[in-house]
Amino acid sequence: MSVARFWRETPRRYNLGGSKCTNCGTAYFPPRSVCPECPAHRQSIEKMIPFQLSGEGEVLSFTIVHEPAEGFELQVPYVLALVKTVEGPVLTGQVVDASPEAVAIGLKVRATFRKLREEGKAGVIHYGYKFTPVEDLPFAAGPRGPPVPAPSEVPSRDRAPA
Amino acid sequence: MKAGIVSYGVYVPRYRITPGEIGRVWGSDGESMGEGLNVRRKSVPAPDEDTITISTEALRTALLRGAIDPQQIGAVYVGSESHPYAVKPTATVVAQAVGATPFLTAADFEFACKAGTAAIQTCLGLVGSEMIRYGVAIGTDTSQGAPGDALEYSASAGGAAFVMGSERVICQVARTLSYTTDTPDFWRREGQKYPSHGGRFTGEPAYFRHVTECARRMMEVQGTGPKDYAHVVFHQPNGKFPQRVGKQLGFSEAQMRYGLVTPDIGNTYSAAALIGLANVLDRAKPRERILMVGYGSGAGSDAFDLETTDEIAAYDRSFGRPVQWYLDSGTEIPYAVYAKFRGKIHMGGS
Numbered sequence: 243m244s245v246a247r248f249w250r251e252t253p254r255r256y257n258l259g260g261s262k263c264t265n266c267g268t269a270y271f272p273p274r275s276v277c278p279e280c281p282a283h284r285q286s287i288e289k290m291i292p293f294q295l296s297g298e299g300e301v302l303s304f305t306i307v308h309e310p311a312e313g314f315e316l317q318v319p320y321v322l323a324l325v326k327t328v329e330g331p332v333l334t335g336q337v338v339d340a341s342p343e344a345v346a347i348g349l350k351v352r353a354t355f356r357k358l359r360e361e362g363k364a365g366v367i368h369y370g371y372k373f374t375p376v377e378d379l380p381f382a383a384g385p386r387g388p389p390v391p392a393p394s395e396v397p398s399r400d401r402a403p404a
Numbered sequence: 405m406k407a408g409i410v411s412y413g414v415y416v417p418r419y420r421i422t423p424g425e426i427g428r429v430w431g432s433d434g435e436s437m438g439e440g441l442n443v444r445r446k447s448v449p450a451p452d453e454d455t456i457t458i459s460t461e462a463l464r465t466a467l468l469r470g471a472i473d474p475q476q477i478g479a480v481y482v483g484s485e486s487h488p489y490a491v492k493p494t495a496t497v498v499a500q501a502v503g504a505t506p507f508l509t510a511a512d513f514e515f516a517c518k519a520g521t522a523a524i525q526t527c528l529g530l531v532g533s534e535m536i537r538y539g540v541a542i543g544t545d546t547s548q549g550a551p552g553d554a555l556e557y558s559a560s561a562g563g564a565a566f567v568m569g570s571e572r573v574i575c576q577v578a579r580t581l582s583y584t585t586d587t588p589d590f591w592r593r594e595g596q597k598y599p600s601h602g603g604r605f606t607g608e609p610a611y612f613r614h615v616t617e618c619a620r621r622m623m624e625v626q627g628t629g630p631k632d633y634a635h636v637v638f639h640q641p642n643g644k645f646p647q648r649v650g651k652q653l654g655f656s657e658a659q660m661r662y663g664l665v666t667p668d669i670g671n672t673y674s675a676a677a678l679i680g681l682a683n684v685l686d687r688a689k690p691r692e693r694i695l696m697v698g699y700g701s702g703a704g705s706d707a708f709d710l711e712t713t714d715e716i717a718a719y720d721r722s723f724g725r726p727v728q729w730y731l732d733s734g735t736e737i738p739y740a741v742y743a744k745f746r747g748k749i750h751m752g753g754s
Contacts, residue, residue: 294503357453357456367488
């Protein structure tokens with residue numbers, strides 16, 4: 243994606259900037275300039291105002307990605323979800339900081355600011371929203387790898403000489 | 405001084421690794437290393453986290469807690485030694501992501517581990533002189549130690565954002581002063597991935613000298629002694645140094661208790677003292693005096709004589725997570741996953 247194209251989308255990607263119809267109250271993301279919900283679309287003309295989503299919502303549906311898109315190799319397997327925001331619009335986004343097994347339909351999530359991708363090692367870095375579970379997850383052993391072995395289970399060649 | 409802390413927020417990435425696990429890979433006794441450093445585990449950023457994302461999360465929490473209109477922010481300064489870009493400010497992305505742009509000044513600071521406290525001093529000047537209404541000072545890092553190096557057992561990631569202002573101040577800054585010399589104890593040259601350090605030289609002539617001289621001068625100027633402070637917070641490159649320097653200066657374990665967070669999350673560099681201060685403020689009642697002394701290699705110390713105000717009783721901490729949550733929670737990962745997350749594995753390609 244070109245630098246300029248991504249830059250034009252920063253209000254949406256950084257701040258969940260959508261729009262709202264002051265005629266019927268429907269919120270949109272990405273923003274619309276005409277409201278398709280109003281019986282006569284004309285009624286909404288010039289009544290659409292900028293509106294920022296809170297980022298709160300719940301998982302409407304999700305998939306677990308095992309074959310990553312370019313730039314996501316380090317995060318496999320990762321969860322891509324449809325998130326129904328409290329304001330109404332449904333957003334597509336990655337659910338991070340949770341193992342795929344912990345993600346379920348109805349899981350309460352909140353938008354978080356993350357790195358989306360990099361244009362190689364020398365290129366620009368793109369940032370935007372992803373989602374993270376709201377509930378307090380207790381301290382846990384890692385879901386992304388085998389549990390850390392106790393010292394007694396470590397093969398002797400890996401250990402410091404006694 | 406009229407200016408003080410109006411609000412604050414902290415963010416620490418979710419993943420953790422233990423010194424025992426690091427030592428297992430390098431054939432050394434990591435558990436003893438951890439005990440020696442007083443570090444039980446350290447935080448590890450996910451592959452999609454960096455200084456910009458951590459700063460943004462911390463600042464968003466601070467703005468929501470303080471109910472601060474981002475358009476009233478006149479300055480955003482981000483102190484770090486791990487800015488994602490060599491040229492292009494971290495602060496502009498953070499300012500845009502919290503809705504503070506475009507009428508404000510922004511810049512990145514670097515002074516090893518004390519860039520965050522230097523940013524607080526700058527904001528105090530701007531707020532105190534009424535050039536701006538609110539100034540944001542952030543200390544964040546995702547620093548790394550070279551694989552197998554002693555630093556690898558403690559270098560972690562985290563960030564703290566402080567909103568400085570002169571209205572609804574929850575913690576007054578009575579005075580700040582610094583102690584600065586040219587001391588080459590720790591450095592990283594342009595283009596180098598990992599820092600270099602002077603080993604034991606980072607101790608006595610560097611950390612201990614600067615922190616004690618700065619703290620003593622502060623107490624001398626303010627006419628105070630260790631007993632006048634309810635809490636004390638030091639820069640904490642590990643869990644041992646701050647305990648030792650605190651004892652040297654005459655502070656008790658109880659005074660140091662809440663300001664010490666490194667044992668549970670590791671050394672967050674520019675954020676280390678600031679997360680310690682946030683932990684104190686999470687618990688502080690009105691009219692408690694706090695001494696904070698930051699330290700940055702290269703080298704310098706910034707001391708702050710602080711006192712909570714009556715406003716802190718009404719301060720809404722309900723949004724965002726308290727520091728204690730970050731100390732207690734996390735997801736432990738093995739070294740291989742840590743190496744993958746931190747870019748220590750060569751992936752091939754250009």
